[in-house]
Amino acid sequence: MPENASALHLVLTGDPTLFAIVRLSLIVSLSATFIAALIGVPLGALIALTRFRGREPVIVMLNALMGLPPVVAGLAVYLMLSRSGPLGSWGLLFTPLAMVIAQTVLVTPIIAALARQTIEDLWLEYREEFAAMGVGPLRRVRTLIWDARFSLLTALLAGFGRAAAEVGAIIIVGGNILGFTRTMTTTIALETSKGNLPLAIGLGIVLMFIVMLISTLAWGARRAGERFSG
Amino acid sequence: MSTRAPATDLPIRFSEVAILAGGVTVLDCISITFSAGAPTVLIGPNGSGKTTLLRAAMGLIRPARGRITWDGSEVSPPTRRAIMFQRPVMLRRSAAANIGYALAAAGAPRAERAKRTAGLLSLVGLQALAGRPARQLSGGEQQRLSLARALARDPAVLFLDEPTASLDPAATKAIEDIVRAVSTRGIKVVMATHDLGEAKRLAGEIVLLHRGRIIESGPAHSLFAAPTTDEAKKFIAGELLV
Numbered sequence: 001m002p003e004n005a006s007a008l009h010l011v012l013t014g015d016p017t018l019f020a021i022v023r024l025s026l027i028v029s030l031s032a033t034f035i036a037a038l039i040g041v042p043l044g045a046l047i048a049l050t051r052f053r054g055r056e057p058v059i060v061m062l063n064a065l066m067g068l069p070p071v072v073a074g075l076a077v078y079l080m081l082s083r084s085g086p087l088g089s090w091g092l093l094f095t096p097l098a099m100v101i102a103q104t105v106l107v108t109p110i111i112a113a114l115a116r117q118t119i120e121d122l123w124l125e126y127r128e129e130f131a132a133m134g135v136g137p138l139r140r141v142r143t144l145i146w147d148a149r150f151s152l153l154t155a156l157l158a159g160f161g162r163a164a165a166e167v168g169a170i171i172i173v174g175g176n177i178l179g180f181t182r183t184m185t186t187t188i189a190l191e192t193s194k195g196n197l198p199l200a201i202g203l204g205i206v207l208m209f210i211v212m213l214i215s216t217l218a219w220g221a222r223r224a225g226e227r228f229s230g
Numbered sequence: 231m232s233t234r235a236p237a238t239d240l241p242i243r244f245s246e247v248a249i250l251a252g253g254v255t256v257l258d259c260i261s262i263t264f265s266a267g268a269p270t271v272l273i274g275p276n277g278s279g280k281t282t283l284l285r286a287a288m289g290l291i292r293p294a295r296g297r298i299t300w301d302g303s304e305v306s307p308p309t310r311r312a313i314m315f316q317r318p319v320m321l322r323r324s325a326a327a328n329i330g331y332a333l334a335a336a337g338a339p340r341a342e343r344a345k346r347t348a349g350l351l352s353l354v355g356l357q358a359l360a361g362r363p364a365r366q367l368s369g370g371e372q373q374r375l376s377l378a379r380a381l382a383r384d385p386a387v388l389f390l391d392e393p394t395a396s397l398d399p400a401a402t403k404a405i406e407d408i409v410r411a412v413s414t415r416g417i418k419v420v421m422a423t424h425d426l427g428e429a430k431r432l433a434g435e436i437v438l439l440h441r442g443r444i445i446e447s448g449p450a451h452s453l454f455a456a457p458t459t460d461e462a463k464k465f466i467a468g469e470l471l472v
Contacts, residue, residue, distance in 0.1 A: 126319060134336065
């Protein structure tokens with residue numbers, strides 16, 4: 001098909017429009033994943049290692065939020081950032097930062113829930129030895145996060161995969177503005193509806209490459225964990 | 231590990247101790263004293279309370295009734311005690327790093343850790359496997375590493391819960407040799423085992439438990455030679471205690 005040939009040509013020749021879109025997509029998704037990790041890993045560890053009233057409903061809620069529909073997350077962030085919203089005066093709507101916020105909202109529960117499960121499983125395994133060795137609370141947390149690092153990296157990659165592949169949230173809060181907030185997924189949706197298939201297919205190829213790369217990295221992280229840490 | 235004069239934390243004294251788990255009495259009316267000297271070996275069938283007694287003596291379980299004292303004190307942080315569990319959990323790091331971790335947790339100065347780690351690995355015969363991930367070691371090697379990790383705490387009292395369970399004769403001998411070596415150096419060993427042969431080889435004193443109670447206790451040679459209770463006679467004769 002000529003569209004496929006043109007799409008491949010765009011990718012292989014490093015089309016500036018295509019790669020500007022890829023660059024913005026990666027910046028937004030990596031930033032969101034980084035912020036979500038800063039929030040999600042300590043939050044997951046806190047829930048895993050503490051006992052408080054209402055803990056189980058919190059875990060159920062966190063797990064449920066892993067499936068938060070992107071359009072709902074986008075709508076919530078839109079209502080917060082819109083001119084009449086509580087943060088409207090910041091003027092963030094339809095900016096890349098708004099997209100980072102929306103993706104952070106989506107990804108944080110994923111990372112927190114996976115981190116909670118990972119750290120709690122390891123804690124159940126280690127707790128008697130910790131007690132026997134007289135390990136203090138801070139050292140316990142540090143040890144659990146360090147020893148679970150490969151599984152936690154997989155959780156981060158899962159979060160990044162979710163961020164990079166979603167379209168609903170960022171199209172609502174970013175507005176899909178050419179050269180400013182247009183990402184791979186929003187471009188694919190728009191260009192497909194316009195019938196401009198080469199660019200849509202080219203971005204699809206890049207997106208699939210990124211998804212495959214993430215999967216490979218997640219697999220590699222687990223293998224490295226088994227090999228070097230047991 | 232260092233040779234030391236008589237331990238602190240000893241004697242460990244149980245007075246009329248009862249321990250419950252989920253409403254079930256696991257240990258009942260236990261009165262016993264662990265003093266410095268040759269290893270004390272707890273024997274008895276499954277569910278007799280050996281593991282619970284070790285954990286209580288370590289300070290990991292509180293009694294529902296009665297008192298446990300360490301050198302006369304009811305409150306004693308387990309800084310001079312160490313325990314090796316029946317199924318030890320290896321931390322996800324190398325064999326040497328597992329010992330280094332225990333040393334750090336015990337507050338050993340950073341400058342001493344490498345030397346002490348090497349010494350402990352050598353004691354348990356794992357120096358050639360120092361860099362290998364601990365979880366990739368065989369069952370016997372993991373038991374030895376766990377023993378080294380317990381010794382990293384420089385304990386006065388060492389509790390061993392079925393340290394040779396499911397090990398082959400060579401691995402069992404390696405563990406028993408280490409137990410003898412650490413006992414000779416003045417560390418009080420309190421150990422649970424199913425294996426009567428092992429109890430005969432290692433014990434200075436024997437405590438026979440059945441259904442959460444002490445049936446009989448005393449010097450190993452006299453208890454094995456002339457048990458006084460029917461349960462002890464049956465157990466030592468190799469009959470099933472149910």
